[in-house]
Amino acid sequence: MRPPSFVDVSTVNVPERDADVPATRRVPALTLAVHPRVDRVGERALLSSAPGEAQALSRTEPLFHRPGQSGGRPLEDSFVSRKAVRLQVTPEGGVRVEPGEGSRLRVAELVLTGPWEFSAEEVATGVPLELAGRVVLLLHAASPGEEGGDTLGMVGASAGLQRVRAQISRVADLSVPVLIRGETGSGKELIARALHQASPRRQQPFVSVNLGAIPRELAASELFGARRGAFTGSVRDQDGFFQAAHGGTLFLDEVGEASPEVQVMLLRVLETGEVYRVGERVPLAVDVRLVAATDALLEQQIQEGRFKAPLLHRLAGFSLSVPPLRERREDLGLLLHHFAREEREAMGEPWPPSSGEPWLPPALAVRLLRHDWPGNIRQLRNVVRQFVIGSRGQSHPQLDAQLDAELPSITRTPMGRPAGKQATEGPAPASPPLRRRPSEIPEAELLTALREGDWDFQAAADRLGIHRTSIYHLIERSPGLRTAGTLGAEELARVHAATGGRLDAMVRTLEVSKRALARRLKELGLDVRED
Structure with missing residues (x-):
C-alpha cells in the first residue's frame, strides 16, 4: 500500500470561506423560470440600479442571457405585449413595478393595474411574476458576474451555489x-x-x-x-x-x-x-x-x-456550507426542467416537448417557486417525478390530489404593497407575517388560526408565519386536534346526515382540513354540497 496521505490541517493554508467569492453588491434581477421555449429557462437580466432609471420589460426588451455569457435575446414571445412594464430599483433596494397597458402582469392571483412595490427583503426571498399567462420570471437579488450551467455537475447560477463551486475548486486538489x-x-x-x-x-x-x-x-x-x-x-x-x-x-x-x-x-x-x-x-x-x-x-x-x-x-480541515433550496429560488426553473427532462427521457418521451405552449403551466410554476422546500433538492426531485409520471402521455404536467394539497396555493395574498392607485377589487393585500418556529406556537393559537382560516391549512400557515407542512406536524403533537384521516365512517355518516352533506358545515362541526375531508367523503361514497 502507498503511504498515508492524510494532511495535518494545522499546516494547510486554506482560504477562509468568506474569501472564496469576491464580495459583490447584489442587485435585483429577473430570471426566466417558464418560457414557451424551454432552452430559455435560466436566462437572466439584471435591473439597472441607477437613481431614477427604470428598466423596461416587454416583448422586445431587456436582453436575457445565460449568467456568465455575453449577448442576449429579448422575450420574443408574441403573446407578451410590446407595451413595457417598468421596474425601478428603490433607494432601499426594493423594486417598484408599473404595469404597462395590456401587459397582463400577475403577482399571485392579482393582476396588477397600478404601481406595486416590493421590499428589499421580498426581492431577496424571490417574487414570481407571471406575464401574459405564458412567461414566469423570478424577481430576485443577484451578483453581477455569476456563472451558470451545470459546472461540476451542479445545476444553477445562484450566489450560494457559486460560493460552493469556488470552495470546491480551492480545496479539491488537497488531501485535507x-x-x-x-x-x-x-x-x-x-x-x-x-x-x-x-x-x-x-x-x-x-x-x-x-x-x-x-x-x-x-x-x-x-x-x-x-x-x-x-x-x-x-x-x-x-x-x-x-x-x-x-x-x-x-x-x-x-x-x-x-x-x-x-x-x-x-x-x-x-x-x-x-x-x-x-x-x-x-x-x-x-x-x-x-x-x-x-x-x-x-x-x-x-x-x-x-x-x-x-x-x-x-x-x-475545511468546511463547506450547502445553501438550502429556499435560498436559491432563482435556480428552481433550471432544476425543475433538468429533473423533468431526466424523467421524460427515462420514460422514452421526447424532450423538449414539441409544443408552442410552455411545458410547465405558469400557475403551477408559481406555486413551485413559492414553496419553501423543507426537503430541498431531494423533495423537489420527488415532486417532479410524481407529476411527470402522473401526467405520462399528456402534453403538460398535472398535479394529483396529494401534490395539490402539499403545495401552496397561489390564491394567497401576494407579497408587496400598492405603490399608488391600484385598480383591483377588494382591499389591498397585506405583507405576509414573518417566519416563526413551529415549536413556538401553542395549541390554542394553532386552533384559533385554523378556525379563522376556515380550516384551510395554507391560510392558517400564512397567519402563523410558518410553512404549510408544519401545520400537519403541529396537529399531530396536539392532543386536542385531529385529522380527517382519523375520523371513523360512522361519525362521518352521522355528521353528513345532520348537515345535509354541506361541506363547509361539516368542516365547522368536525374541525378538520376541508380538502382532506372532501377526499375522505369521496372515499366513502358520500356526496358533498358546497355552501
Whole structure:
C-alpha cells in the first residue's frame, strides 16, 4: 500500500470561506423560470440600479442571457405585449413595478393595474411574476458576474451555489479532510462527488457510506474491516470501506450518527493514516481522502457529550456550507426542467416537448417557486417525478390530489404593497407575517388560526408565519386536534346526515382540513354540497 496521505490541517493554508467569492453588491434581477421555449429557462437580466432609471420589460426588451455569457435575446414571445412594464430599483433596494397597458402582469392571483412595490427583503426571498399567462420570471437579488450551467455537475447560477463551486475548486486538489454541512436533502453527496471528480483522485474509487443506515454494532467492522473470528458469524477476513476507498475518496454521510467507539477509531485514522481491523492488532496503512457530511449541530452534540471535539476539528480541515433550496429560488426553473427532462427521457418521451405552449403551466410554476422546500433538492426531485409520471402521455404536467394539497396555493395574498392607485377589487393585500418556529406556537393559537382560516391549512400557515407542512406536524403533537384521516365512517355518516352533506358545515362541526375531508367523503361514497 502507498503511504498515508492524510494532511495535518494545522499546516494547510486554506482560504477562509468568506474569501472564496469576491464580495459583490447584489442587485435585483429577473430570471426566466417558464418560457414557451424551454432552452430559455435560466436566462437572466439584471435591473439597472441607477437613481431614477427604470428598466423596461416587454416583448422586445431587456436582453436575457445565460449568467456568465455575453449577448442576449429579448422575450420574443408574441403573446407578451410590446407595451413595457417598468421596474425601478428603490433607494432601499426594493423594486417598484408599473404595469404597462395590456401587459397582463400577475403577482399571485392579482393582476396588477397600478404601481406595486416590493421590499428589499421580498426581492431577496424571490417574487414570481407571471406575464401574459405564458412567461414566469423570478424577481430576485443577484451578483453581477455569476456563472451558470451545470459546472461540476451542479445545476444553477445562484450566489450560494457559486460560493460552493469556488470552495470546491480551492480545496479539491488537497488531501485535507472536508466537512460538508447542510440541511437534509440539500445535495451534500453531490458536493462530495464533485470534490472527488475535481481532485487528482478522480480515477480512483469514490465510496459513499451513510453512517445512519449502518447498525451501530456493525459500524466498526463495516468501516475498518474485521479479522476472521472477531465476532459471531465472522467466517473470513473482511475488508472495510476505508480499504475499498484506498487511493480515492471516502464519503461519510450523517457523521453525527457515529458511535463513541467509531469516533475514536475515525480520529485515529485521521491522525495516523492507519486502520485497525476489528480483532486485529497490526495496523493497515490507507491512502484515503475523507469527506464527511452532516445536517446535525455537532457543536451542540459536543456540549451534550455525544460527539468528540477533537474529531470535529479533524473532520473540518475545511468546511463547506450547502445553501438550502429556499435560498436559491432563482435556480428552481433550471432544476425543475433538468429533473423533468431526466424523467421524460427515462420514460422514452421526447424532450423538449414539441409544443408552442410552455411545458410547465405558469400557475403551477408559481406555486413551485413559492414553496419553501423543507426537503430541498431531494423533495423537489420527488415532486417532479410524481407529476411527470402522473401526467405520462399528456402534453403538460398535472398535479394529483396529494401534490395539490402539499403545495401552496397561489390564491394567497401576494407579497408587496400598492405603490399608488391600484385598480383591483377588494382591499389591498397585506405583507405576509414573518417566519416563526413551529415549536413556538401553542395549541390554542394553532386552533384559533385554523378556525379563522376556515380550516384551510395554507391560510392558517400564512397567519402563523410558518410553512404549510408544519401545520400537519403541529396537529399531530396536539392532543386536542385531529385529522380527517382519523375520523371513523360512522361519525362521518352521522355528521353528513345532520348537515345535509354541506361541506363547509361539516368542516365547522368536525374541525378538520376541508380538502382532506372532501377526499375522505369521496372515499366513502358520500356526496358533498358546497355552501
